[in-house]
Structures are given as C-alpha cells and as structure tokens.
Amino acid sequence: EDKVVQSPLSLVVHEGDTVTLNCSYEVTNFRSLLWYKQEKKAPTFLFMLTSSGIEKKSGRLSSILDKKELSSILNITATQTGDSAIYLCAVALYMYSGGGADGLTFGKGTHLIIQP
Amino acid sequence: GAVVSQHPSRVICKSGTSVKIECRSLDFQATTMFWYRQFPKQSLMLMATSNEGSKATYEQGVEKDKFLINHASLTLSTLTVTSAHPEDSSFYICSARDFRSAGTGELFFGEGSRLTVL
Numbered sequence: 001e002d003k004v005v006q007s008p009l010s011l012v013v014h015e016g017d018t019v020t021l022n023c024s025y026e027v028t029n030f031r032s033l034l035w036y037k038q039e040k041k042a043p044t045f046l047f048m049l050t051s052s053g054i055e056k057k058s059g060r061l062s063s064i065l066d067k068k069e070l071s072s073i074l075n076i077t078a079t080q081t082g083d084s085a086i087y088l089c090a091v092a093l094y095m096y097s098g099g100g101a102d103g104l105t106f107g108k109g110t111h112l113i114i115q116p
Numbered sequence: 117g118a119v120v121s122q123h124p125s126r127v128i129c130k131s132g133t134s135v136k137i138e139c140r141s142l143d144f145q146a147t148t149m150f151w152y153r154q155f156p157k158q159s160l161m162l163m164a165t166s167n168e169g170s171k172a173t174y175e176q177g178v179e180k181d182k183f184l185i186n187h188a189s190l191t192l193s194t195l196t197v198t199s200a201h202p203e204d205s206s207f208y209i210c211s212a213r214d215f216r217s218a219g220t221g222e223l224f225f226g227e228g229s230r231l232t233v234l
Contacts, residue, residue, distance in 0.1 A: 106225045 006107035023089030122226030139210035
C-alpha cells in the first residue's frame, strides 16, 4: 500500500525561527513529490521535486528530495505569522505503463503555527 | 486515524450521462468537506466547499448546475457531474474536516476519483 508520512503533525514556533518539515514515502512507481500550503481553502502549490539532491527555493522556503532515503524536507527560514498553515506533502505516481501520472497520494499534513 | 473514503476510484461514462461521486468520513463527523479537481501535472483546484445541512459554496468559474454537491449528513458528501462531457474528464478529490478538531485546521483527503467521459 502506498504511504506518505509527514512529521511532525503539528508544530508551534515563534516568529523568526527556522522550521524543517519532513515527508517520507513508501510508494510504487514514484514520479514526483509535491509540497502544498493550505490555509483556509484550497492547498496552494509550493514545489514539485523529481530529482534527488537538487534544492528548490522560493523566497524563504526551500525543499529537497532524497530518493535514497525516500524522503523530502521543507525548510522555512525567518518564519512569519503568515506562514501559519497546514503544509501538505504528496507523491505523484506513475499509474499506467504509458507513464502518465494519475493522482496524488497525500500525507496528513503538518499544522504549523507561528506565534508573534 | 481519521479516514475519508471516496468512491468510485475510477469511472468511465458516455457523454451526456451523469456521474455521482461519494465522499465519506468513516470514523469522524465532517461538518465541512471540500471538492477539488486536478488536471495532470497541476495543483488541486478547489471547486466548492460543502457544508452539512446547507448549500455548497462554489468557487468562481465552477458551474453549480453542472457540479451538484449535496452534504446531507455529517459523514457523506456527494458530487454529481451532470450531463458529463469529455472536457469534464479529470481527477476529483475530496477532503474533510473533523468536527472535533475543527480548530486545528487538520484536513483528511479522500483517495480521489478518476472520471473519463467518452
């Protein structure tokens, strides 16, 4: 059974702190790993990672994939209250022999709270 | 942990027919459920927010007469794609918020339903 596990499930830090969110997976036919940020409504896309060891950055957020360890981390530096959200990790799989990705397997998310 | 079951996981139908997708919270009560649509290699797109006992709130650009949502109980929401056409072919996923942990913001996702309209 395909599985994506995120840790911690919840995290409370103070503004300005740096946080690291973890995602590990056990899936067949791995295609890519995605990170989302979800506040009140729809998750918003952050990163898609397909290659191991290549860091992706967007402002204060960065993420990297380790295919050997079957895991990924999401780092947020100099956190702000606006970073408070649920961070979702999801894995896209190849479902068909033709190579087309079909859907996502999500982790349960990390609920991050940034206190002023 | 909390489980959200979505059914069917895959459905193929002819153009012009209607298809119903169910989203069930198996071991918790869900006052709010969300329906998303996902195109290949793209992020989830929120279609509507389904609230138990009241009308769903649709996102801009989503036809409410096309995508009927019913949340008749605290454990079941349904999405009906009416008069489906090939352009409705997509991956639909629901998520649910546990009534007991509503303050935490934690969401539980269904496995998704792949709709193919011929």
